Each structure stands twice: as C-alpha cells, then as structure tokens.
Amino acid sequence: MSSSDAPPPTKPKQINLLRGWPSPHLLPADLLSAACQRVLADPVESVPILQYAPDPGYQPLRERLAQWLGQHYGVEPDANRICITGGASQNLACILQSFTDPHYTRAVWMVAPCYHLSFGMFEDAGFAGRLRAAPEDDEGLDVEELERRLAAWESAEKLGSHQEPKPFKNPGPYRKLYRHIIYVVPTCSNPSGKTLSVQRRESLVKLARKYDALVVCDDVYEFLQWPLEGPTTAQRPPEMRLPRLCDIDMSLGRAEIDPQGFGHTVSNGSFSKIAGPGVRTGWAEGTPAFALGLSKTASSMSGGAPSQLCAAMLADLLRTGELANFIDTKTRPALQRRHRIMMNAVKQYLAPLGVVSQESSIQGQSIYGGYFVWLTLTQGPSGLLVSDAALREENIVLGRGNMFAVRGDEEGAKFDNAIRLCFSWEPEEALIDGVRRLGLLLQRMQANVGYYEKLVAGVTDSDRPVSSWV
Structure with a gap:
C-alpha cells in the first residue's frame, strides 16, 4: 500500500450509521x-x-x-x-x-x-x-x-x-x-x-x-x-x-x-x-x-x-x-430531507465506485420511507470487509449485509455484498461526511483488496457492534 493510499493516521470523530434511533430533534x-x-x-x-x-x-x-x-x-x-x-x-x-x-x-x-x-x-x-x-x-x-x-x-x-x-x-x-x-x-x-x-x-x-x-x-x-x-x-x-x-x-x-x-x-x-x-x-x-x-x-x-x-x-x-400534526409537519419532512441528503451523497461519493442503491434499482418507484437505505457493492470488497475497515480506519459504524441474513438459514438468502446505512440518527452534516469518508475508504479498498482481506482474518462477530444498535 502506497503512502497516498494509507488510511488516516488518527481516527476521526465517530459517525454511527447503524443506530436506528430517531434524531433527538424528532422527540416530541x-x-x-x-x-x-x-x-x-x-x-x-x-x-x-x-x-x-x-x-x-x-x-x-x-x-x-x-x-x-x-x-x-x-x-x-x-x-x-x-x-x-x-x-x-x-x-x-x-x-x-x-x-x-x-x-x-x-x-x-x-x-x-x-x-x-x-x-x-x-x-x-x-x-x-x-x-x-x-x-x-x-x-x-x-x-x-x-x-x-x-x-x-x-x-x-x-x-x-x-x-x-x-x-x-x-x-x-x-x-x-x-x-x-x-x-x-x-x-x-x-x-x-x-x-x-x-x-x-x-x-x-x-x-x-x-x-x-x-x-x-x-x-x-x-x-x-x-x-x-x-x-x-x-x-x-x-x-x-x-x-x-x-x-x-x-x-x-x-x-x-x-x-x-x-x-x-x-x-x-x-x-x-x-x-x-x-x-x-x-x-x-x-x-x-x-x-x-x-x-x-x-x-x-x-x-x-x-x-x-x-x-x-x-x-x-x-x-x-x-x-x-407533529408527524405531518416535523417528523416526515425531516426524514424526507435527511433521506435526500444521504442519497445525494451516495450518488456523489459511492455510485462512481459501483455502489447501487435500492431506490435506483426499481423502475418507477416514487415513494420511500423508514430509516434506512440498502446499498449493494457491485465491485471490490464485501460488505463484511467494508464494515470492519470503516470502523477501524474511519470510525464509521454501519450495518454489514450478512448481519441481516436469517440466522440458521444464511444459505437461504445471502447478502455478502450489501451494507445498510441509517439516516435518522446522526446530524445532517454527519450524514454527508460519513458517506464521503466511506467513499474514500472504498477507493483505498478497491485498490488493495488483498491487504484488507488479511486484516479481517481472525475477527469474529463478537468483536463487531450489533446488539446495542437497532
């Protein structure tokens, strides 16, 4: 790995894109x-x-x-x-x-x-x-x-x-x-x-x-x-x-x-x-x-x-x-705005790297909702590698695709090349910065997949954040 491809020397502030909680501003x-x-x-x-x-x-x-x-x-x-x-x-x-x-x-x-x-x-x-x-x-x-x-x-x-x-x-x-x-x-x-x-x-x-x-x-x-x-x-x-x-x-x-x-x-x-x-x-x-x-x-x-x-x-x-009235005038418009902010960032920083969003994969879809976006990595590292590297190098917490495979029947439907991001919890500026930093990470990973595969060896699910974030 060249010096230009190296991760940041110190971890930046953590951004949690896994936690499915409402923003404190949306609590009445x-x-x-x-x-x-x-x-x-x-x-x-x-x-x-x-x-x-x-x-x-x-x-x-x-x-x-x-x-x-x-x-x-x-x-x-x-x-x-x-x-x-x-x-x-x-x-x-x-x-x-x-x-x-x-x-x-x-x-x-x-x-x-x-x-x-x-x-x-x-x-x-x-x-x-x-x-x-x-x-x-x-x-x-x-x-x-x-x-x-x-x-x-x-x-x-x-x-x-x-x-x-x-x-x-x-x-x-x-x-x-x-x-x-x-x-x-x-x-x-x-x-x-x-x-x-x-x-x-x-x-x-x-x-x-x-x-x-x-x-x-x-x-x-x-x-x-x-x-x-x-x-x-x-x-x-x-x-x-x-x-x-x-x-x-x-x-x-x-x-x-x-x-x-x-x-x-x-x-x-x-x-x-x-x-x-x-x-x-x-x-x-x-x-x-x-x-x-x-x-x-x-x-x-x-x-x-x-x-x-x-x-x-x-x-x-x-x-x-x-x-x-609170739902109509505050909660829903805020989530709509947050979703749009995240998706604009995904299009700018992740789509050029082969990341496909759920919305763009369904023709004619005009309605969205909830708290999450589901992204597919069409090239480069797996969702597991990305989630581990994101936490280690960028201090970003995200959901790896195989976390959402049915326990005990993982072969029934696999999600190795997917990640989930939440747009409801972090401040709006953190949504943009988190996706931007994730894009920089993906650039490094796509250039050095073998290096990251070696790093993830020996890491178990017990070492990864799951239970305290919904």
Missing part, C-alpha cells in the same frame, strides 16, 4: 410533558390511569387509535380489533407466547434481508434452528418462492412422519396455535426499504390461509413515507395508504380452517418511531377474536396491559390532534 418531549400534566390533573382520571390496566389496554387509546387508523386506511373503526401493547418487540414476544407452540408450530418464515434483532425473539420462544429465509425480489417478499419453500417443508414432514405433533400448550377457548409464522415488514422494510404491492399483499394473505400461518406484520413505518421527487413538505402521498394485510384478511371473511375467526394476520404497530422509543407503547390490530386472545396473555392479565400511563398520554395527543 414538550407535547408528551403537557399531555402527562393534563391526564394526571384530574384525580377522577388519574387514579385509574395509575392503577392496573384492563387486559386489552387503555380504552380511550383503543378507541382513538381505531378512529385514527380507520381514517387513514379507509376502514370501519373498531376498537375491539385493537389490543394495546408495550411496543412492537414486546408484543411479538406475547404473540409467540399465546399463538405458537415450539412443538406444534412448524417453522418461522422471515423476510430476507430481515430485521436482525428479531431472531433472538423467535429463538427465545423455542424456534432456534427453525428460522427460514423468505427472500425478496425487486417488489419485496417473493410470495411464489415462499410458497415453494413452504410446500417443500410440508412434503418433507409428511415423508418423515404420519403423526400430527402434539402441542405442549393448551390455547384454551380464546386462542389458537398456528402451524407456521410468517414475519414481514410490508411497508418500508428494514433493512431493504421495499414496500409490498397490493397484489403481493393479497397473495400473501391467501398463502397464509392455505397453510394455516399467522403473518406478523411489523407496521412501524406506515406513517413515515414521502415522495422521492418534489419539495420537502408535510404532504402525505396517497400511495402510503396501501391496505394493511390485517384489513385484507378481514375483508375476505373467515377462512374455512378458522371457524372461531382469529384470522391469519396481525398488524404490529408502535409509537416508537413517531413519539419516541421510550414511551414503550404500541398496538396490535387483527380480528376481534385475535385481539381478545392476545389480551389473555398471562403476563398482561397479571400486570394489566403494559404502558398504562404512556397510553393515556398518547390517547390525549390523538384526541387533540397534536401527534398527527
């Missing part, structure tokens, strides 16, 4: 503070708010969510379809407790690339070794390929055994056990940013009904979408109102294999990205039978629905319209 602390004072001011209201909550959650929040979501998606509001949760992650654990069995439920099918911190939640529920990749194509989750893999699994099971597995759990009258779980982020998927079309959504619901699967939809970016072209405004594009899978499922009526009406999809929503992760409040929406069954999770029945105080605060902000 003043709104939450005022709402807290309002809901606690009257003892008639504050006493039940500070007591144990009803199992399905704080009723005013259920009702106001039903109105807000119903208006947004154009469906009939029904609070009985909603169960208040402690956020999307906590609720995923509750869904697995209540509607799966590690002996009866065959497998968990996960969109790939996948949100990397979800693997442990499924493994904690007893599904280690049974996580399977459901790969994406240019339009998101490839439903036809998923069905081929599901059918192959079912055929192999029939050849291996003629006995139906006996579950360990007794679901009782309010719940059921599903044969398969399908985990997907239908809108602005993390990490790829892809959004499923209406046709794909309908096909996925029908597939779930055919194989007695429950589709768990991480619907956390639904309100964080914007046009790729045009001014940075509060305008909500009509394309962001694609029907949720739970609404498609409801519109089809009860499936023949589902006489109790639990349905085959659940929308796992959260206030983390729109009001702050610290509020630890979310919601699940499915059929009334599913919402009731979810509320029967024993931990909720013992302690009451989680996040009662924050649920009351958020219900107040929905009542006043302040939260919706």
